[in-house]
Amino acid sequence: MGLTPVHFFSHGSTMMLGEESTSGDYWKKCGDEALANNIKGVIIMGAHWDATGDAIEVSMNPTPGKSPVAYVHPSKYVDYRLEPDLKNGERVLKTLESAGFNVRPNDKFEWIHDTFLILIRMFPNGCPPTTIISMNARFDPHFHMRVGSTIRPFRKEGYLVVGTGGAVHNLYRNVWWPMLMYRNNFAQPTPPEGWSLEFRQSVEDVMSNNRGPALRRAITRLMKHPQYRDAHATDDHFMAACFVAGAAGDWEDEKEEKGRLGAETWELTNMCNSQFTIGSWGRAVAAH
Template sequence: MVLAPVHLFSHGSTMMLGEPSEAADYWKKAGDEALANGVKGIVMMGAHWDAPHDRIEVATNPKPAKSPVAYVHPSKYADYPLNPDLPTANRCINLLKKNGFEAGGNDTFDWIHDTYLIIIRMFPDPATCPPTTLISMNARFDPHYHVKVGAALRPLREEGYLLIGSGGAVHNLYRNYWLPMLRYSDNFAQVTPPEPWALEFRQAVEDVLTHNRGPALRRAATRLMKHAQYRDAHATDDHFMAVLFVAGAVGDEADEKEEGGRLTAETWELTNMCNSQFTFGNWQAVKA
């Protein structure tokens, strides 16, 4: 069985849409590789949309707008046309229901920067952007729930769909240093080194994602929410759910034979926000 790769992208602050960075360069490279290998579509879980109660939702708005973002000139994103994939959205709903989820469409949802920031960076020419489906989180932020979401959608990889989690390795807005960005529009200023809690949790994320495969990866990813520095690194759980979604998508027993996670790029922002980028698998296996 051959599978499309899966990406875990830490999207960072809104300024990652407007400023050059190592992470942005890798997003573009990942987009180029997807196009070169005939990607069928993108299925993405972001970090800014969660459904209440026991529900999970899939975006079914045929003409979504884009929520405006701060500190980025509108020319960077306002005129970029989105390409929602309604047929695949309905397939995702059916796959989720088949796996026991209370799932449904949301035909009024407008896209937020955690998803379209990545899309624009991956495919700066909108004419090349593959059809895209957005999956919500669930507002209870249960780690096992979100692993199961990724597992339920894993079969799409066999058809050439690219699954992406857009969240953050270390993402605690309350513990960032905002002054250089607010005063000088410099989100990459590192007046001081990152604090020890940020470095510790960042390393824990890399260790889990690069040293585990298959079901062991799923178990290790969920355990990260019990790490001693987890709450320092994630004051809220929303940006960590992408990690669990990805672990579900690449954590089947069959995935033990696939290429494991690779740290492909990294960008620190606002002193303590670590935007680590990970890729699991590769397109060469699909082509073979």
């Protein structure tokens, strides 16, 4: 099959599940392409689950529930059946353990909107077998890049690797009143602030101008950007980008297509939900 593409999706606020957007359309397009290429399953890292100490965890709950989604009607998600991939989860555990990670299964983990929001939008007619890998709460970019690098071989087997976090995601600097008063998360009463625009552009530049190991270096270097802390008050929503860089940043990936911005949705004035894909399925399916 060759290498499957890798996606870095900015999942945004919970209302990205309840409201239509160009990002939602793009997620659906990426899901349709994955199904057309007969993926075996999805391996995903989100932004709302982390393990303490030096550990990471893999979700092994055979019947996971869903955390409630604020400001979204339950009909949008409660009946969507999750499909945990326990067989591949065991393989992911062994692969990470062999690479020296302190990794453990979690058979009680309830799925959170950062992952099932994306899965519902990508695969509305049914969840593919999915393995969720946690972050580590120390939020070391190189650590998370190495996690992505370790699971990269699964791409050659037909698994789709997804990181779901945020390009610009600082809840403290969002403008909340249009959503709280009118349930309008897409209102832009004023333009985004300069720090948000600057960091958003830097993320696109890094994604679109680097391949292979250069992508890994450039993504982790973004955490030294002068506007990084404005764009990310906490590091959790950026770790998925490091995970993706690891999964798509091998020397072999220099032959693949550079990252491209497939869609973008601004929310709450300063939250930029950029959607990136690295690599491709090939001309035949892309044309389809």
